[in-house]
Amino acid sequence: MDDFSNDSLALITTLKMAGVTTLFLLLIGTPLAWALAKMKSRFKVVVEAIVALPLVLPPTVLGFYLLLAFSPQSLPGKLWQQATGQQLAFSFSAIVIGSILYSLPFVVQPLQRAFEQLGEDILEAGAVLGAGPIDRFIHLVLPMTKASFITAASLGFAHTVGEFGVVLMIGGNIPGETRVLSIALFDHVEAFNYGQAHLLAAGLIIASLILLSLIYLINHQPAANKSSLRGNKQ
Amino acid sequence: MVLSKVFSCRKYKAYPTLILLFFIAFTTPIQAKNTELDNTSQRPLRVAVATNFSLTLKTLLPTFSQQTGIKVEVISGSTGSLFQQLVHGAPFDIFLAADEIRPSHLVAQGFALKESQKTYTIGEIAFWSADWKNATSKPSFAEIKQLLLNGQQKIAIANPKLAPYGKAAKAALIQQGLWQAVNNRLITGINIGQTFQQVRSRAVSLGIVANSQLSQHNEAGVIIPQHLYPEIKQQLVIIKASKQQTRAQQLSNYLLSDGVQHQLNQQGYRTTTVQLLKVTEQ
Numbered sequence: 001m002d003d004f005s006n007d008s009l010a011l012i013t014t015l016k017m018a019g020v021t022t023l024f025l026l027l028i029g030t031p032l033a034w035a036l037a038k039m040k041s042r043f044k045v046v047v048e049a050i051v052a053l054p055l056v057l058p059p060t061v062l063g064f065y066l067l068l069a070f071s072p073q074s075l076p077g078k079l080w081q082q083a084t085g086q087q088l089a090f091s092f093s094a095i096v097i098g099s100i101l102y103s104l105p106f107v108v109q110p111l112q113r114a115f116e117q118l119g120e121d122i123l124e125a126g127a128v129l130g131a132g133p134i135d136r137f138i139h140l141v142l143p144m145t146k147a148s149f150i151t152a153a154s155l156g157f158a159h160t161v162g163e164f165g166v167v168l169m170i171g172g173n174i175p176g177e178t179r180v181l182s183i184a185l186f187d188h189v190e191a192f193n194y195g196q197a198h199l200l201a202a203g204l205i206i207a208s209l210i211l212l213s214l215i216y217l218i219n220h221q222p223a224a225n226k227s228s229l230r231g232n233k234q
Numbered sequence: 235m236v237l238s239k240v241f242s243c244r245k246y247k248a249y250p251t252l253i254l255l256f257f258i259a260f261t262t263p264i265q266a267k268n269t270e271l272d273n274t275s276q277r278p279l280r281v282a283v284a285t286n287f288s289l290t291l292k293t294l295l296p297t298f299s300q301q302t303g304i305k306v307e308v309i310s311g312s313t314g315s316l317f318q319q320l321v322h323g324a325p326f327d328i329f330l331a332a333d334e335i336r337p338s339h340l341v342a343q344g345f346a347l348k349e350s351q352k353t354y355t356i357g358e359i360a361f362w363s364a365d366w367k368n369a370t371s372k373p374s375f376a377e378i379k380q381l382l383l384n385g386q387q388k389i390a391i392a393n394p395k396l397a398p399y400g401k402a403a404k405a406a407l408i409q410q411g412l413w414q415a416v417n418n419r420l421i422t423g424i425n426i427g428q429t430f431q432q433v434r435s436r437a438v439s440l441g442i443v444a445n446s447q448l449s450q451h452n453e454a455g456v457i458i459p460q461h462l463y464p465e466i467k468q469q470l471v472i473i474k475a476s477k478q479q480t481r482a483q484q485l486s487n488y489l490l491s492d493g494v495q496h497q498l499n500q501q502g503y504r505t506t507t508v509q510l511l512k513v514t515e516q
């Protein structure tokens with residue numbers, strides 16, 4: 001039926017949103033986590049608290065402020081419109097920005113823990129051997145924290161797929177652009193389409209369960225990896 | 235220590251800007267240039283509709299699309315949240331609200347076309363319990379009143395502050411002198427759809443729901459007489475920013491046509507044209 005094509009469109013939109021969000025979460029979250037891990041300033045706790053805010057705030061708070069900020073009447077919304085020629089509120093870009101903010105702690109926190117546990121000695125050894133900072137990051141930091149990167153990326157992805165409140169407020173439920181699975185599910189329940197609601201809900205539960213199991217599976221391995229790395233070093 | 239200095243050095247200052255540019259390139263649609271011309275012919279007509287009418291609307295749309303060749307996208311939500319989204323620039327073409335307040339606000343604030351504001355249907359409310367499966371178990375209006383005055387059972391209505399059908403339910407309860415008695419036994423749903431679900435799932439044994447919901451599900455309740463509460467005029471408006479106003483007008487004309495109004499009458503709504511006819515006959 002017609003509605004099933006709508007659901008598969010919602011699935012594609014969801015995967016696209018989560019994929020793009022995860023990419024940018026890694027691009028933004030990695031330097032942020034690094035800075036936090038190395039930070040000695042007393043403002044560190046404030047930055048950490050800001051990053052963790054989405055964990056405790058209801059999504060409606062973030063959604064409310066983003067709705068105001070993205071609207072064509074406000075400054076950020078206006079600037080965006082001038083730069084891109086498109087309206088920001090109720091666009092795909094808007095729900096990705098919302099998701100990046102909302103899932104930020106899920107990426108930054110595991111990365112920060114990993115960077116904090118990193119031995120300075122290896123990096124200094126690299127520096128002495130003439131490796132530049134980017135070189136050291138790619139060839140030393142990345143292999144040693146691979147598992148944490150996978151955890152961070154999967155958690156960011158999974159949490160974005162499960163997002164509802166923010167997208168509901170700033171997305172506008174537009175098919176093919178901002179109608180994601182959680183919203184489509186909400187629509188089905190509201191319209192008493194329990195059959196399709198079951199299909200989506202059960203699908204989301206199974207997919208999330210598989211993804212989370214994989215994350216935990218990976219999480220059980222790094223302990224072994226790390227000790228072997230340490231072992232090699234000595 | 236060495237690293238922290240390296241990382242905060244000037245070389246990486248361009249990083250945020252780079253990410254922003256990359257982000258814009260990644261998330262905004264590519265066909266940005268030719269939107270002006272192609273948009274109207276390609277993009278379906280976007281209808282923002284109050285949840286309580288969305289099911290009905292979906293049954294009416296196939297005929298409309300056949301007759302006119304216009305493709306329609308339905309975006310359903312509560313009247314209040316759709317209103318908020320419209321005020322903040324949501325790209326909808328026509329708004330079918332569950333009340334007359336929000337369309338009037340949109341017109342007053344310059345977001346909608348004044349002459350497009352029309353009442354497309356009038357809602358009715360009814361007492362309903364999922365246990366009233368046959369006519370014999372259905373109590374009379376007076377019996378329900380008695381039950382509410384003396385009983386201890388909870389009663390479900392939609393949130394009177396947010397939902398037009400909840401507002402009507404509260405008005406009827408006040409009018410009948412029942413509000414004081416039921417005030418602390420109310421279960422308020424976020425919209426009339428949730429209230430219907432609460433009663434249908436028997437989570438609450440009695441509720442005030444929309445008559446249209448009952449006829450959609452082949453159920454029958456006890457209709458609350460119209461003179462006990464202000465009319466639930468469901469109005470539509472065409473959005474000023476829309477580039478598809480002509481097509482939106484076609485949909486409006488279709489919904490107000492005698493044929494559709496007759497169908498709505500059979501689906502538990504009171505019609506607007508029948509009333510108009512009566513007025514003109516007199």
